Amino acid sequence: MRLTRLLATLFVVGLAAGQSWPAAAAETLIPKDKRTAAPKLALKDVEGMKQSLADLKGKIVVVNFWATWCVPCKVEMPDFAKVHQEYKDRGVEFIGAAQERTSDKDKVVAFVSKLDVKFPIWMDSNIYHLGAFKVGPGLPATAIIDAEGRIAARFKGEIMTAAMLRSLLDSLLAEGKTTTQAAGGR
Numbered sequence: 001m002r003l004t005r006l007l008a009t010l011f012v013v014g015l016a017a018g019q020s021w022p023a024a025a026a027e028t029l030i031p032k033d034k035r036t037a038a039p040k041l042a043l044k045d046v047e048g049m050k051q052s053l054a055d056l057k058g059k060i061v062v063v064n065f066w067a068t069w070c071v072p073c074k075v076e077m078p079d080f081a082k083v084h085q086e087y088k089d090r091g092v093e094f095i096g097a098a099q100e101r102t103s104d105k106d107k108v109v110a111f112v113s114k115l116d117v118k119f120p121i122w123m124d125s126n127i128y129h130l131g132a133f134k135v136g137p138g139l140p141a142t143a144i145i146d147a148e149g150r151i152a153a154r155f156k157g158e159i160m161t162a163a164m165l166r167s168l169l170d171s172l173l174a175e176g177k178t179t180t181q182a183a184g185g186r
Helices: 002-016 071-090 102-114 127-132 162-182
Strands: 042-044 050-052 060-066 092-098 141-145 151-156
Touching (some): 060 071, 060 162, 071 092, 071 162, 141 162, 151 162
Parallel strands (some): 060 092
Antiparallel strands (some): 042 050, 060 141, 141 151
């Protein structure tokens, strides 16, 4: 309840200052022929094990850059957790790239536990990663990578909803089915 009031206050203050909250992202994918390879991303997870985006090739990957101190991140994270549970067995992986130091592991673990986040959390993302994915400099930011390892969608500083995520993921999953059918079911 407090978070809702805070967001409403920030929205009203922003409007009074002539600013607006980021508009809902267009639910469109980058055309297949205009997609570029996703940049390399290798970070340690909350357990200290090195993880790499390259290890997930063949899957659709949603990379969400966030932080525990980011109010819009707190708003969208429950939707990410919900959609992850719905799509995890369909060739879709979610990565929470936290802009938090490894020394803040306990704070991050408490945050994701409270929101029942079950997808992997990688630590120590930073502004350079946001720049490499062309989603920076603000949070939250999300990049969706297709099964071929190319950037299929980018969202800069926008709150992603479950409906937006489902729409994008369904479109990408349909692309994979079309490709498989065109290749004779291989």
